[in-house]
Amino acid sequence: MTLRTRLTLLTFAAVLLAMLTFAGVAGTVLWRAELSSISRQVDAQAEALLAIADTTPGRLNATARDILEENGVTATARVYRSGVQVWSGGSLGPPRLDPAFLSGSGVHVVRRTGEYLVASQREGPLIVEVGRSLEPLEKLLRRYVLIAALTLLGLSTVVGALVAAQVRRALRPLETLAGRVQRLDLPSPLPALHEPGEVGALARALDGSLKALRAEREHETLFLASASHELRTPVTAMLADVQHTLSRPRPAEELRSALERTERTASRLRQLTGNLMTLTRAQRLPAPPGAPLPAVDLLHLAGEAVDLLQPLATRRDLDLWLDGAPAHVRGDVALLGSVLENLVGNAIKFTPPGGQVRVTVEPGADRARLVVEDSGPGLPSGSLTEAFVRGHSDVEGFGLGLAVVRQVVDAHGGELAFGQGEDGGARVTVTLPLAVDGPETASPVDTLVPM
Template sequence: MTDLLRSTTLRWAVGIALWSVLLALTMFAFIYWQTASYLREELAETLRLEVRAAAADPAATALRVDTWTAMDPHARHYGGDFAPDGVRRAGNLDAMPKGLPRDGDAYRVNATVEVGGRSLADEIWAAALALPGGGTVVIAHDTDDIDRVRVTTLRALGLGLLPMLALSGIGGLVLARRGRRRFAATEVALAEVMRGNLGKRLPVGGRGDEFDRLAANVNRMLDEIEQLMGEVRSVGDAVAHDLRTPLTRLRARLERSRAQARTVAELHEAIDQGLAWIDQTLAMVTAVLRIGAMEEGRRTAFAPVDLGEVAAAAVDFFEPEAEERGVRLVLSAVGPFTVHGDRDLCFEALSNLIDNAVKFTPPRGTVRVGVAWTGQAIEVAVEDTGPGLPASEHEKVFRRFYRAEMSRQTPGNGLGLSLVAAIAKIHAASVSVRTSEKGGCRFAMTFPNLTIEDRTSSTYWTASRKDPLVNS
């Protein structure tokens, strides 16, 4: 019983029934008000006309009053012709009604009337006018017609209220049950999700109403949750795998050194190797924590950053390594290109892209770094002449711990490009990869939110048109 009282179905049904009753009461009240007002006005106009006609000819006033009272077989017409001292000269009113103004307008008053030889106290509508010589003529009518309208209206309301309440309650139950069925299907689907079945989705009808839109939004949320849970599982597996390798090596090396080391130098060498593997593990954990922090948007110390200057600094930093590998590193940027962001994070993202490009570009190859305008945004691009990536891996390389087949034999943990994607996200920028014209890869970060001065500068537009990297 308690569940029934708390159910939405019952509340909706009761609410609809009460609302219907309120509408019915309002409608009946309006009908009664209009009808009663109309009858009162009609009766008042009749009394005004009759009393003026009776007072127009004082010699025929008594005859006019008797004619008014005699023309109604139901004894609803009353009247009186009274002398200046109040004595009745004609009519069926015993006395002049108390408090009745003699202005010819109709008023509801109490009076004593003579009906069938008996004097009765009754409430009547009456109009009175003064006659020459001090007399008064009164023309009146009973209130039964208006009272019958009130009684009939109340009776109709009473007879129709219960059926209307029952029908509106049934209609409310039907409508509420239809909504309840949709909620029940939603509850079943959500119960499946809570039991761990993240592939379950809410039913979406074809009406496109509020329920369908809500279900579609919840389904999109579940899609995102399922994707995030999948990424969490894959990240956990990758972290466990990548941690196990250096820790296993460290344990084996320590055991071997404890058993085989004969000199302090050999022991120091084992310790140094173990520290290197520990540093590798700590670097990976730190990178994961930094990616998580940036994806949550915890870095908010933003300021104007010149991406052209950041690109120049990154190219200078990697120039010695590129020369050592026999790779030509080229910068193409005419700036400044100012965005709102974190300079250190922008430098780190660009450094990761340049480091990968230099690492996978063969000797006598070229790595181009360019900063230029693309529409109303600034694009930072790194293009190499290395082996490139298959198109099927273009979207995968930004996942945590993902490593393409060709990079599995090179040092790294698969977090560099994930870090680039996280930095781009915190700057409301986008990062993409495609195959360059010379067969290598072209990574690009596109930054929005440009200043007006940047957008209107013709120097920058000219530079972007001349840049072969951006227009390729």
């Protein structure tokens, strides 16, 4: 049974029960009110007959009709003297005098006898009974029940139809929403985003989740395409070089040269594999606000990256500088280390001999800023917006490294910006939120991802 059917039936049953309760209470009140009114009428009629009752039947015959007729209804009566009936008007059935009326004075009572409501009064030897049939009242009650039942059935049907229409209208956005959610790749926003109440809240929550899911799928597709390209090129080159070397006997020095080329290609593959593992780990990192991450000193981490890459800078005749102040941010030590190694390593690769690379850590009011600046040729404009593009076609290893940097920075709730340095080279700025609970929470360790 669908939700719409359940809600309709539940509402129909609730409305019908409420109307039945109201009709029952109203019928009971009506019955008691009418019964009380008849009781007062027959009691008053008995008292009036008692006041004129004597041994002269003619007097009773002359005035009893006026007394017993009220509102178009004629009551029946009997008059007793010393327990013997001396007059009657109509029929109340066989005499059924209460023994209490055979003695004492000033006694009166109203009781139901069969289908009559009877009022009895006594004054001395005289006893008067006035009765009124309850059959008209019972017919009225039966008519009321019939009319009430038909009215309740009609009203309940109308209310049920209205409720069903309203429920269908209220649930229509959910049906549309369910059909739309099944088609994840549609770029159009979900319906019912501006609906009030729970439907709108659900639509907005689903819309946010679907946007994040689509972005994740696009990111994975782009990442897989780039990773395949990055891995295919060195593997193809290494395979071609090995096949060419094995095509005929080679002298020892030529074989050594081929092995050195293979070693360089294998080192590049290891670097690409490390980057891929770093990206996978960054994707599993909880995005802020999430599980608390340790607080690490960005300056200390930058110092370790500079120490690690200093030999490479020395071989390329570059000056590698580190400047700034301690700045504690929350993050994964290995992932942040991979960011520093990628940025500093790429700056070293892109800077011609005799140049310089400067790393600066600047703490702010609520965010820390890491700046890596070189004196190389700078970044082409396309590299500023595309995460998986090579910065320079003649230098390997930039595209996937930049993907690592972007993914890790995003996972830590930071921002990545590119620009031109003072010397015309590339300037990369990473901004990360500061750790609010200070530097005592954790310290960095020497576990950096090899690049």
